[in-house]
Amino acid sequence: MEPVERDLLRTLLTRERVLSLGVLVDGKPVVGVLPFLALGDQGSLLVHASRLARHSKGIFPGAAFGAAIQAPDDPARDPLRLPRFTFEGRVEALSDGPETQGTREAWVARFESAAMTVELGDFSFWRLRIESGRLIVGFGRALNIGQSQLEDALTAR
Numbered sequence: 001m002e003p004v005e006r007d008l009l010r011t012l013l014t015r016e017r018v019l020s021l022g023v024l025v026d027g028k029p030v031v032g033v034l035p036f037l038a039l040g041d042q043g044s045l046l047v048h049a050s051r052l053a054r055h056s057k058g059i060f061p062g063a064a065f066g067a068a069i070q071a072p073d074d075p076a077r078d079p080l081r082l083p084r085f086t087f088e089g090r091v092e093a094l095s096d097g098p099e100t101q102g103t104r105e106a107w108v109a110r111f112e113s114a115a116m117t118v119e120l121g122d123f124s125f126w127r128l129r130i131e132s133g134r135l136i137v138g139f140g141r142a143l144n145i146g147q148s149q150l151e152d153a154l155t156a157r
Contacts, residue, residue, distance in 0.1 A: 001135075001149050009135050009145065009153040012069050012085045013038040013045070017110070021047065021128075022066040023058025030055045036069075036128075037110055043150045044092075045128045048107060048117065059126050063091040067128065080139045087133030087145070094125040 001009075022031045032055030037046040045067075049056045058065075070084035094100060103125055108115050117123050133145040143149075 001143060001145075001152070005135060005137060005143060006149070006153045006156055008083055008137060009085060009149070010156065012071065012083065012135075013154060016069050016071070019045070019047075019067050019069045021055060021059075023055055023063060025054065025058040030058055032056075035111055035114070037107060038154055039127070043130055043147050043154070044089075045130070046094075046103065046107070047126050047128060048114065048123055049126060050117075050123050059091050061091060061093045065089060065091060065128060078139065082136075083138065084136045085133055085145070086136070087130045089129045089131040092127040092129050094127055100125065 017035055018033050019036045020031055021034055022029055024030070032049070032053060034047045034049060034055075039046055047059075049059055066086070066088045068084055068086045071082050073079060073082060094103060107125070130147070130150055133150070135143045135145050137143065
């Protein structure tokens with residue numbers, strides 16, 4: 001991966017704030033839109049979801065998911081050339097403990113309005129462990145992204 005592509009991936013993972021998450025619920029595909037936080041060198045993303053949401057029934061330890069993060073749409077741009085990162089992996093539970101307090105603080109620092117939701121009992125944090133993905137740089141330009149490229153994008157300066 002070239003530095004410009006690495007920087008594009010890092011930008012999508014650190015500047016964009018929502019992702020589309022696809023999961024299976026009762027054997028049927030369900031998509032939700034969730035805020036996310038990249039977890040540095042861990043090659044994963046953090047989401048905070050309410051158990052009341054339909055897509056949350058498909059978010060549990062070991063569950064498979066597919067997701068997408070894209071650059072903002074702009075009427076002046078060709079939508080086929082919008083940079084995006086599509087990926088898949090497995091859901092992991094976040095253990096309750098000291099790690100959770102740091103997670104809450106990082107979450108509220110990124111999403112100030114979430115100060116209330118991190119205290120609600122129906123919301124839980126989940127780690128989306130990315131196993132593989134595709135970085136679409138533009139029309140006809142795509143790269144396979146594995147764990148090492150993902151970690152490189154999240155830790156490179």
